Amino acid sequence: MFDFSMRDTIAAPATAPGQAGIGIIRMSGAKAEAILKTVFIPKKVSFPLEDRRLTLGVLSDQGNMIDECMAVIMRAPHSYTREDVVEFQLHGSPRAMKQTLDALIRQGARPAEAGEFTLRAFLNGRIDLSQAESVMQLIRASSDRAARKALSQLNGGTSSFVSKIQDRLTNLLAHLEAAIDYPEEVEEELTEQELADGCRDIAESLSACVNEQALRLQESGLTVALCGSPNAGKSTLLNALLQEEKAIVTPIPGTTRDIVSGDIYLDGCLVHISDTAGLHESADQVETIGISRAMEAARQADLVFWLMDGNDPAASPPPPGFPPCSILYTKGDLAQRIDPPAGSLVISAETGEGLNQVREIILSRIRDIGETPLASRRHMNLCREAADALRQAADAFSEGIPLEFGAVYLHSAMDLLSGITGTRADEALLSQIFSQFCVGK
Ligand SMILES: Nc1nc2c(ncn2[C@@H]2O[C@H](COP(=O)(O)OP(=O)(O)OP(=O)(O)O)[C@@H](O)[C@H]2O)c(=O)[nH]1
Ligand SMILES: [Mg+2]
Known part of the structure; x- marks a missing residue:
């Protein structure tokens, strides 16, 4: 539970855990400057440190040197929390980071809770709640x-x-x-x-x-499912869109059984594309599970493509009850043995024909979902x-x-x-x- 009184001076690493070039420790509160003086000895200047200026010095804990580091003080109210804030930039070693934090705590700071710096920025009126979020x-x-x-x-x-x-x-x-x-x-x-x-x-x-869908789009991107009969060219299309040999492609029907996914960015928007098992009647237990996962992926997706092999006269349309989808006629580079209705999109993952239109359909779905100020x-x-x-x-x-x-x-x-x-x-x-x-x- 948070302490809303803001009496304590709080400290925590501001950089992610693990080894790195530098690690930053941040401290905020009334005692920040006093604690700084007990653990940091500047090299070329003396206290008080100039406001908002990085200063080189040595960090130590009760006389034991921890690291050479840069320190900066941002005095209230011109800081993230509107309190006195001190930041130390040291070498990003987990050992030095921990020793520094221990030293600050020994001198009177306490470990910050998750989000506590931003909570103080909010409580001190620097930002409102929606900005904090x-x-x-x-x-x-x-x-x-x-x-x-x-x-x-x-x-x-x-x-x-x-x-x-x-x-x-x-x-x-x-x-x-x-x-x-x-x-x-x-x-x-x-x-x-x-x-x-x-x-x-x-x-x-x-x-x-x-607009919950717009929110989901903002948070986790658009989900696209590639569905169709076995061998329709779904995995080949996935690989072409990702520009990577992600899914296995073979002429054997039923190659893809589990869902294979990858991400692309279109117009700055994350698009999560899933290749699925070919939908058909199957007696194979593994394939049957794959098929039910494919149906689920289609139901959950923001946009579904149904692929039909233009080279296969027996290519099947979406089964009854299948979610609304855009139809793509594949293998446009081969002889077309079915007659797509006027205005249909013919693509070839082999030559790249129609791939821009596929991206355009995805983008127009993103535009349709729209944005929300919330x-x-x-x-x-x-x-x-x-x-x-x-x-x-x-x-x-x-x-x-x-x-x-x-x-x-x-x-x-x-x-x-x-x-x-x-x-x-x-x-x-x-x-x-x-x-x-x-x-x-
Ligand atoms: N010429 C040509 N061949 C293609 C094209 N797209 C796919 N193929 C071939 O069609 C066969 C099946 O392709 P896949 O991408 O594995 O088909 P799939 O729909 O993923 O098939 P399953 O995983 O079995 O459901 C492979 O031999 C591909 O090389 C294309 O645009 N042109
Ligand atoms: Mg496949």
Whole structure:
């Protein structure tokens, strides 16, 4: 559990564990500068160290030298946490890192909990809650797109979306309070209609952002499944898209049994492509399991391609009940023995024909899924609940129930939205969010 009092001075490695060129240890809190003086001896200057300037010196613990290192102090409030922050850059040896941390603790610091530096930045008002969450997302970002999204949130993207909605709500509430307090001066019927419309409009704006698929795309990329009969050319297409001989290709039907996957980046978006076992009736136990996995992959995917061998007159279309898919006619370099309907896409993994169009279909799926200014499931749930509250308010206004009832729903929508930026967050929620961070951030 976090200590929300911020009395302690905290310390932790800011770089990942293991051997590396350098390792950074960060310390934040009122005693940071005093502790620095007990473990660090600058080489060419004397204390106090100049603010935000790297200084070469020696780290030692009770007279025993640990390492030569660079130290920097960033005095409050111009630091990540808005407290005094000291960072040591030493050689990235796990031994030196541990000894340094032990020395800092001996001098009065305590090990930081995961996310505690960012928690302090939040508690000290340097960033709001959605920005704090974006720090974690930036660290975890698996693609340029995810990183761009986290950066825009860090720069206040989500906060500014929320605050625009809150402004519209405040405006409605002002009208509402006027109608409640001075009923004789407001033409009631019109006002109630206006209030109901205003609530529904805002609910629409919120609902438009509740796009779980867009969120999943941001977080973990687009999933694409390659399906079709045995020998249709699925593994060959996977290899061509990945530009790597990832899956085994042979002329023997039923070569692929398990799912073989690989990642590519299209337009900065991570695309996770899965090659699957050929779908057909099979008595082979291993193949049957592969086929059921292939069906599952198709059901779970954001985009499914069904491949048909244009050279095979018996090539089969997707079976009944198969999820919606784009059909690709393969082996375009060979004699075409089936007649694809007009407008179908013929590809050849051998010559590269049609592969750009395959990438284009993937990109257009990404565009269709769209983006959302919200950056976590938590934000989406709050927006969904706020939209529900606003619809209830709208119904109350339309039904002519006393205005006070609608006002309750409006206030509750306002509270829910405050939860995104954290103006009303409680300690349990903060602990839950910040404990997902890594130590040292
Ligand atoms: N000429 C030509 N041959 C192809 C092309 N694509 C695949 N093949 C051949 O077709 C055969 C089957 O290809 P695979 O990619 O293994 O087919 P698959 O759909 O993965 O087959 P299973 O794993 O058995 O379900 C291999 O001999 C490939 O070399 C193509 O575009 N042109
Ligand atoms: Mg295969």
